Amino acid sequence: MDGILVLNKPVGPTSLDMVRLVKRLTGEKRVGHAGTLDPAASGVLPVLLGSATRASEFLLSAPKTYRGVVRLGIETDTYDAAGAVMREADCSAVTRGQVEQVLKRFQGIVLQKPPMYSALKHKGKPLYKLARKGIEVEREPREVRIDSIALIAWAPPLLTLDVRCGRGTYIRSLAHDLGEALGCGAHLAALERTRVGPFAVEDALTVERLHDAAHGGHLAEEAYALDWTMLDLPAAILSDDEEDAVRSGRAIATDPDASRSDRKDPCRAYGESGVLIGMIAYDANEQRWRPTKIFPREAPAG
Known part of the structure; x- marks a missing residue:
């Protein structure tokens, strides 16, 4: 089978779990995904099959859009809700206007330090494996591109952001850096990837629909042709x-x-x-x- 299955990954499984599921349902050996989603995140996960795996670079470099819920006042070691609390602070004085002003600093080409709990490697070893052993290494800030950030909901201590960004951007790091800039700490409480290139979450297959299509014998009809990755x-x-x-x-x-x-x-x-x-x-x-x-x-x- 050749093509792209656009999945709506639920919270819980890893991106690799979803690839294994597609392999099992299709029997295709050449299967890969175009951009890791953390287990705690949901949303658009393009899975490429057969000859389409050779077009993964176009989706990996495509703009991505996320909706993230940020919790002010609590900082964690993983920068998300799964981590251990490292610091708590009173955030009651933070206003919506302050947040909107600070967010402007993070738009454009910015330097971002990746979290220790990430798949990036240090001397050949994934950072998250070092972090689990209590080892923290210096991470060089990397240039990332954030096209836009919109504050779409304000319910202190929670706020919701819509972020459109380029490859390599960590929304967890954005939440952490926002908390530092506000002086109260913060972490990412929830995350949904709403778009990858031309693929929107509204059109993505849920796990239930994926199973139904596979058992109904029409999974190939749900696949996009590989040139969808490069229509721009x-x-x-x-x-x-x-x-x-x-x-x-x-x-x-x-x-x-x-x-x-x-x-x-x-x-x-x-x-x-x-x-x-x-x-x-x-x-x-x-x-x-x-x-x-x-x-x-x-x-x-x-």
């Missing part, structure tokens, strides 16, 4: 000769949709029959388009 990129229809060329690794002089391409972005390449061939990128020196990723001839397109 320009496209080109190649002739049979051009297709043969790029499949052989040779550059071509095609002309993608000029209204959408400034030749800086990669481009989707399709055959005359509508089959997705792969990705091509412009070589300014040669003034030609070179193949950068080629999919199998049977790769499904939307």
Whole structure:
């Protein structure tokens, strides 16, 4: 089976648990997800099957949207509700206006220190394994992109945020940093990922619907074609000769949709029959388009 199943992961299972479930239900060996969700988080988890696993990079780098509930006044070692309480403070004096002002600091390209309880590695070992042994190591702040933060609910000591961000952003770290900036501490009490690229939580399959579709024999109908991961990129229809060329690794002089391409972005390449061939990128020196990723001839397109 080739394609993308967009799941609505419930609170509890890990992202890898969901991958194992899809493997069991489909029998497909090549299965992976496009962006880890913590066990305590719910929401959109794209699971890629077969040839679609080769397009995971496009979803991993796609913008993501989250809805998070932040609890002011309590700081934990994991930055979420599952951790041990490290500090408690009175947050009754914090106002909505103060929060909105502080949130402005976290928009744009910002430096963010990842939490110790994360899958990032230090000298080959996941940080969370070190943290469970009581070992804390210095983590270098990393640049992340936060496109927007909206305070959508204010019910002290709880507040709800909608966050649109780029790859590598930890909403747990955002909650922790917000608490530090306000001087009262905070942690992430709940988190839902509401969108990954083109995929919204409203359209995602619940575990129940996933089982029903599998047992009903129509799971393939629920899968998106792999080019859904790159619909924001320009496209080109190649002739049979051009297709043969790029499949052989040779550059071509095609002309993608000029209204959408400034030749800086990669481009989707399709055959005359509508089959997705792969990705091509412009070589300014040669003034030609070179193949950068080629999919199998049977790769499904939307």
